[in-house]
Amino acid sequence: MNPFDFIGSKMYEFRAPQIIHFGLGCLKKVGSEAARFGKRALLVSDQSMQKAGYVAQALEQIKAGGVEAAVYDQVNAEPTDKIVDEGLRIYKDNKCDMAIALGGGSPIDAAKAIAAMATNTAKVPDFMGLNKIAKPAAPIIAIPTTAGTGSEVTRFTIITDTARDVKMLIVSDFLMPQAAIVDPLLTISMPGWVAASTAVDALTHAIESYISRKAQPLTETLALEAIRLLGTYLRRAWANPEDLEAKNYTMLASTVAGMAFSNSSVAMVHGMSRPIGACFHVAHGLSNAILLPLVMEFSCVAAPEKFADIAEAMGENIEGLTLMEAANVAVDAVRQLCDDIKIPRAIELKLKQEEFMRMAPKMAEDALASGSPGNNPRRPSKEEIIEVYGQLFK
Ligand SMILES: NC(=O)c1ccc[n+]([C@@H]2O[C@H](COP(=O)([O-])OP(=O)(O)OC[C@H]3O[C@@H](n4cnc5c(N)ncnc54)[C@H](O)[C@@H]3O)[C@@H](O)[C@H]2O)c1
Numbered sequence: 001m002n003p004f005d006f007i008g009s010k011m012y013e014f015r016a017p018q019i020i021h022f023g024l025g026c027l028k029k030v031g032s033e034a035a036r037f038g039k040r041a042l043l044v045s046d047q048s049m050q051k052a053g054y055v056a057q058a059l060e061q062i063k064a065g066g067v068e069a070a071v072y073d074q075v076n077a078e079p080t081d082k083i084v085d086e087g088l089r090i091y092k093d094n095k096c097d098m099a100i101a102l103g104g105g106s107p108i109d110a111a112k113a114i115a116a117m118a119t120n121t122a123k124v125p126d127f128m129g130l131n132k133i134a135k136p137a138a139p140i141i142a143i144p145t146t147a148g149t150g151s152e153v154t155r156f157t158i159i160t161d162t163a164r165d166v167k168m169l170i171v172s173d174f175l176m177p178q179a180a181i182v183d184p185l186l187t188i189s190m191p192g193w194v195a196a197s198t199a200v201d202a203l204t205h206a207i208e209s210y211i212s213r214k215a216q217p218l219t220e221t222l223a224l225e226a227i228r229l230l231g232t233y234l235r236r237a238w239a240n241p242e243d244l245e246a247k248n249y250t251m252l253a254s255t256v257a258g259m260a261f262s263n264s265s266v267a268m269v270h271g272m273s274r275p276i277g278a279c280f281h282v283a284h285g286l287s288n289a290i291l292l293p294l295v296m297e298f299s300c301v302a303a304p305e306k307f308a309d310i311a312e313a314m315g316e317n318i319e320g321l322t323l324m325e326a327a328n329v330a331v332d333a334v335r336q337l338c339d340d341i342k343i344p345r346a347i348e349l350k351l352k353q354e355e356f357m358r359m360a361p362k363m364a365e366d367a368l369a370s371g372s373p374g375n376n377p378r379r380p381s382k383e384e385i386i387e388v389y390g391q392l393f394k
Pocket residue numbers: 046047048049052076077078079103104105106107109145146148149150151154155156157158186187188189190191194198201284285
């Protein structure tokens with residue numbers, strides 16, 4: 001036998017921020033991190049962060065680090081090219097040297113795009129796709145407040161192109177934050193539905209990373225642990241936001257899942273969910289959550305051993321089951337978890353079936369064009385994607 005002929009014998013690359021600060025109270029690290037990158041920062045955030053007092057807390061720490069900051073706090077959920085342009089204007093007016101993101105995935109993604117625009121002459125839609133950003137972005141420090149997207153450790157940003165109603169996936173090493181500051185205390189104030197839907201986004205990252213055709217030993221290890229952490233702690237974190245142990249590990253799962261999928265890509269759920277977000281303005285976590293069990297059902301026949309691992313990581317007993325039975329247990333376990341944390345069913349979202357299915361062919365095309373469904377163990381055709389969209393209404 002060839003001594004190099006075993007799973008994991010290939011060479012792999014793995015990208016992550018230069019530094020990740022993790023732990024209760026680590027927001028205070030933003031001052032010393034900012035000081036590494038210059039004298040003026042643009043703090044990119046939103047109105048909820050202002051109301052929660054996090055903007056004021058961050059500004060105090062940034063100032064203590066000897067850095068001045070301008071604030072752009074108008075990022076909306078699922079940011080658009082227009083939001084990025086407005087942020088860039090303030091960045092330039094204030095002659096900033098870095099972007100500091102404070103918020104969920106929306107402010108983090110907006111800050112990444114602003115940082116890329118600050119050093120490049122293109123328009124945001126020119127960045128769509130893989131490695132389309134010509135020059136390194138301005139330094140990015142990311143401080144997440146949802147246990148969700150993992151954007152603080154990914155090389156992605158997702159920005160809606162308002163002219164075409166497309167959620168653009170932009171992938172570039174230049175979008176990897178230099179520093180991630182992950183403070184689980186910041187997630188306590190999330191409303192229940194935000195906590196639930198963003199956590200299912202993290203679970204989707206972990207599951208899609210684990211089953212991705214681009215998975216590698218480093219990402220598999222991280223993804224499986226993220227699934228185990230969410231299976232163990234998510235219900236507690238959702239039911240009782242003051243449960244710091246559960247909040248801590250749910251946040252850890254989100255960041256770990258982010259590192260996993262940033263290096264192995266997501267797959268069919270994300271491919272199909274972005275067009276729902278763009279066309280029907282459903283929050284990212286929710287559009288993933290309604291699709292996740294359906295897509296798992298579609299996919300598990302192509303990689304039953306991986307889905308059996310997922311069932312086990314979620315704490316299910318699969319002893320004595322056939323591989324396919326164990327794989328199906330993973331689907332049931334995800335459905336149950338979503339029910340327990342009150343993720344709404346697709347029909348409760350009041351999507352208009354007729355209009356939705358009229359858009360389904362375009363959405364299927366956009367999903368395939370993003371490349372994500374191509375990472376799925378079972379690669380879907382356009383017709384199969386339309387069929388899965390249709391199952392949302394059953
Ligand atoms: N770049 C990536 O790698 C990546 C990965 C997944 C998703 N995304 C993108 O991230 C965006 C979604 O991000 P998200 O799910 O974190 O939601 P979000 O940032 O849109 O926030 C959702 C809502 O929750 C509020 N909120 C956030 N944190 C809060 C807190 N601690 N307390 C009170 N309110 C709080 C926000 O103000 C907002 O109203 C989408 O645009 C999605 O496409 C990016």
